[in-house]
Amino acid sequence: MRDTLKIAIVASSRYPIAQPFAGGLEAHVWHLTRALTLAGHEVTLFAGAGSDLPVDSDRLRGELFEPSAAARSDVSMPQLEALQDHHAYLSLMLSFTRNPGDYDVIHNHSLHYLPVAMGPAVQTPMVTTLHTPPTPWLESALTLAPGTRCVAVSRHTARSWSHVLGDIPVVHNGVQLERWPTGPGGDDLVWFGRFVPEKGAHLAIEAAQRAGRRLRLAGPISDTRYFEQQIAPSLGGLVHYEGHLHQHDLARLVGSCGTTLVSPVWDEPYGLVVAESLACGTPVACFARGGIPEIVGDDAGVLVPPGDVDALALAAEQALTIDRRLVRRRAEEHCSDTAMIGRYTDIYADLVAGRPVTGAESPALEVPV
Known part of the structure; x- marks a missing residue:
C-alpha cells in the first residue's frame, strides 16, 4: 500500500x-x-x-x-x-x-x-x-x-x-488525548451528551439528588419537549445546565468534576462520552449497557445494573475515590x-x-x- x-x-x-x-x-x-x-x-x-x-x-x-x-x-x-x-x-x-x-x-x-x-x-x-x-x-x-x-x-x-x-x-x-487533558477533579458530578430520552439525563439528575451532590449538565438540546418536561423543572439548586459547549470548554468542565454519570436507557453501541471522560482522568459511574463495559474495564469506573438509580448514586460516590491517574492510563491504553x-x-x-x-x-x- x-x-x-x-x-x-x-x-x-x-x-x-x-x-x-x-x-x-x-x-x-x-x-x-x-x-x-x-x-x-x-x-x-x-x-x-x-x-x-x-x-x-x-x-x-x-x-x-x-x-x-x-x-x-x-x-x-x-x-x-x-x-x-x-x-x-x-x-x-x-x-x-x-x-x-x-x-x-x-x-x-x-x-x-x-x-x-x-x-x-x-x-x-x-x-x-x-x-x-x-x-x-x-x-x-x-x-x-x-x-x-x-x-x-x-x-x-x-x-x-x-x-x-x-x-x-x-x-x-x-479520542485525541491531547484535546482531553487530565483535569484536577472536584466534588461535583457531571453528565454530558445529547438531551434526548434514550440518553437518560433525567436518571442522572435523580442519582445526583439522592447522592446530595451538585450535577453539572452539558450538551445540545436535541429534544426540546424532553428537556422542558424532564430536565428544566430540576434546574437550580444542585442541578446546573452549562450549555452546549465547544470541545475545549467541555473538556475543562469534565476534568474539573469528580465523577461522570452515564445513564442511558438503551444499549449504547459504544459510549464516546465514557472515553472522553476517562481521558480527562474523570472516573465514570455507568449503567452497564451496550458497549460501555468494554471501555470502562476494571479500574476506571463503577458499573451498575441498568436503570438502578440508587445503585448509580452509590456508584457516583465510589467512583470519586478512584485514582485519576489509573483512569487516564485506561484511556491511553484503550481509547486513543x-x-x-x-x-x-x-x-x-x-x-x-x-x-x-x-x-x-x-x-x-x-x-x-
Whole structure:
C-alpha cells in the first residue's frame, strides 16, 4: 500500500461535522478526519453544510432536491428532509460509480441505507463502520449486500449484527488525548451528551439528588419537549445546565468534576462520552449497557445494573475515590485515536490489496460486566 491514500469519508447529510457537535457520531468523524489528515492522507469529507474540517469537503446537501408540484401532490410524497437525504446519497454513490479512480478507499460512516445498498456497484474499495444496532432500512440493505465489508465500534455492536453479517472486526472509537487533558477533579458530578430520552439525563439528575451532590449538565438540546418536561423543572439548586459547549470548554468542565454519570436507557453501541471522560482522568459511574463495559474495564469506573438509580448514586460516590491517574492510563491504553488510526490503516491496506478485512480486534473476546 502507498504511504499516502486518497480517502473519501461519507458522513451525515443532515448535521455538519463542526463544533459544537450534534452528537457522538459527528464528533468521531471530526476527529477521525483530522487524524487521518495529520497522518499524511488526502481526505475528502462528504457531510452536511457547515462542516469546518481543514480538508477537501463536499456538502452532501449542497444541491438540495426540490420535487415538482406534481411530485409533492402525490400521495407517496415522504417528508421533504427524508427525500433530500435520499437524493444526496443517491447522487454521491452514482458519482463514485462513474469516477472509480478518484479515491483509493471509501469509508462510510453514514446511517443511511443507500451507501450500503449501492456499494457493490462501486469499484473503489469501501468499508462501512457500524455505529448503531440494526435499523430496518440498514438491515435490509446489508441483507441484500452480504459482501459489504463492515467493522463495528464495539463487540456489543458486532454481536447485534451477527445474525446478518456473522463475525465482523471491531475498531473502538478513539479520542485525541491531547484535546482531553487530565483535569484536577472536584466534588461535583457531571453528565454530558445529547438531551434526548434514550440518553437518560433525567436518571442522572435523580442519582445526583439522592447522592446530595451538585450535577453539572452539558450538551445540545436535541429534544426540546424532553428537556422542558424532564430536565428544566430540576434546574437550580444542585442541578446546573452549562450549555452546549465547544470541545475545549467541555473538556475543562469534565476534568474539573469528580465523577461522570452515564445513564442511558438503551444499549449504547459504544459510549464516546465514557472515553472522553476517562481521558480527562474523570472516573465514570455507568449503567452497564451496550458497549460501555468494554471501555470502562476494571479500574476506571463503577458499573451498575441498568436503570438502578440508587445503585448509580452509590456508584457516583465510589467512583470519586478512584485514582485519576489509573483512569487516564485506561484511556491511553484503550481509547486513543492513535490505536484507532492504526487499526483503520491496516483495514485500508487490506481493502487496497483485495484481502479480507482484518487488522482489528476480534468481536468474540469477553469483557467485564
